[in-house]
Amino acid sequence: MKPTDVRDPNYFHKVVDCQWACPAHTNVPEYIRLIAQGRYADAYMLNRQSNIFPGILGRTCDRPCEPACRRTRIDEKPVAICRLKRVAADLKGDITDRLPTAGARNGKRVACIGAGPASLAVANDLAPLGYEVVMFEKGPSAGGLMRTNVPVFRLPRSVLDDEIGMILNMGVDIRYNTPVDSLKALLQQTPRFDAVFVGTGAPRGKELDLPGRAEGGDRIHIGIDWLESVAFEHIDKIGERVLIIGVATPRWIAAAPRGAWAASTSRSWRAARGPTSRRRPGSWKTPKKNRSTSWSTTSRRRSSSRAAS
Numbered sequence: 001m002k003p004t005d006v007r008d009p010n011y012f013h014k015v016v017d018c019q020w021a022c023p024a025h026t027n028v029p030e031y032i033r034l035i036a037q038g039r040y041a042d043a044y045m046l047n048r049q050s051n052i053f054p055g056i057l058g059r060t061c062d063r064p065c066e067p068a069c070r071r072t073r074i075d076e077k078p079v080a081i082c083r084l085k086r087v088a089a090d091l092k093g094d095i096t097d098r099l100p101t102a103g104a105r106n107g108k109r110v111a112c113i114g115a116g117p118a119s120l121a122v123a124n125d126l127a128p129l130g131y132e133v134v135m136f137e138k139g140p141s142a143g144g145l146m147r148t149n150v151p152v153f154r155l156p157r158s159v160l161d162d163e164i165g166m167i168l169n170m171g172v173d174i175r176y177n178t179p180v181d182s183l184k185a186l187l188q189q190t191p192r193f194d195a196v197f198v199g200t201g202a203p204r205g206k207e208l209d210l211p212g213r214a215e216g217g218d219r220i221h222i223g224i225d226w227l228e229s230v231a232f233e234h235i236d237k238i239g240e241r242v243l244i245i246g247v248a249t250p251r252w253i254a255a256a257p258r259g260a261w262a263a264s265t266s267r268s269w270r271a272a273r274g275p276t277s278r279r280r281p282g283s284w285k286t287p288k289k290n291r292s293t294s295w296s297t298t299s300r301r302r303s304s305s306r307a308a309s
């Protein structure tokens with residue numbers, strides 16, 4: 001048997017279950033230790049090594065790390081890893097002087113098509129190396145699906161703007177309302193681009209082609225499109241009773257907006273949510289004022305129920 005190689009990061013990934021379960025392999029134990037010591041800015045910067053949006057993830061991540069948390073074996077519920085990430089982000093203070101800055105220009109130009117998380121990650125990594133990054137975004141703002149598909153009660157615009165700003169402020173030349181409709185034309189631009197990154201996303205929901213779909217008409221919405229319409233304020237209400245089909249993030253993001261309530265008769269919903277899913281329709285209705293607070297509380301309750309189920 002070979003001796004353990006503790007220089008190999010995979011060793012730590014495998015023995016620290018939450019870190020291994022996190023798609024970004026965030027160093028969870030270390031950042032929670034830092035928070036416990038009140039070192040929020042250090043915890044934030046450590047998080048930022050693995051993913052560039054700790055404040056956003058602290059509010060929106062589906063947190064696969066938490067079901068893996070070993071604390072569950074003792075306390076029957078995991079450490080609130082995701083919400084602690086939010087704590088570090090909210091209490092970090094001014095970290096401007098710790099953020100990466102643009103490096104001395106190396107003479108190379110890179111075009112990024114789209115200003116979603118993928119292109120922003122490219123810019124975050126290339127700007128400090130001296131690349132000139134030009135970003136073309138067809139819409140009026142940066143963030144991609146993070147901006148157009150996550151409602152503001154879940155992800156305040158200020159958090160989004162703050163973390164996106166950390167990247168764009170590294171001298172990224174971003175051009176809004178500039179859809180790229182010809183790669184040929186882009187490649188022929190002068191000065192020329194040395195590389196083009198296509199970060200246009202895959203923003204299409206899946207149709208459910210079942211008998212009755214056509215007859216349902218405008219009462220049936222595809223999750224991704226519906227959330228985008230809410231973000232752009234094309235929609236501000238939905239009927240009194242809503243049936244949500246599917247057990248993915250847009251479903252539970254959509255489940256508690258402004259006064260709508262969600263109900264699903266699907267078995268998969270109940271299996272996934274555990275006993276709280278049998279809550280009576282209407283019980284998620286929140287008073288008009290202070291809805292986001294109510295949602296946070298509900299969210300915490302759900303997190304525990306998931307851990308327990």
Ligand SMILES: Cc1cc2nc3c(=O)[nH]c(=O)nc-3n(C[C@H](O)[C@H](O)[C@H](O)COP(=O)(O)OP(=O)(O)OC[C@H]3O[C@@H](n4cnc5c(N)ncnc54)[C@H](O)[C@@H]3O)c2cc1C
Pocket residue numbers: 060061062113114115116117118119136137138139142143144145146149150178179180181199200201202203224227249250253
């Ligand atoms: C409700 C919801 C919740 C989610 N939660 C999470 C989560 O918790 N964790 C997670 O990791 N992922 C999550 N995701 C998935 C995540 O949002 C996507 O994987 C991610 O946004 C993809 O990033 P992207 O940059 O590739 O594309 P997008 O975010 O789709 O961005 C593409 C950008 O390109 C622009 N664009 C498109 N075509 C052109 C063109 N021709 N010219 C110029 N610009 C163009 C668009 O306007 C857009 O701004 C979630 C998705 C949804 C819908």
Ligand code: SF4
Pocket residue numbers: 021022023024025026028051057061062063064065066081082085
């Ligand atoms: S909350 Fe999300 S990003 Fe953070 S450690 Fe867990 S899985 Fe990783």
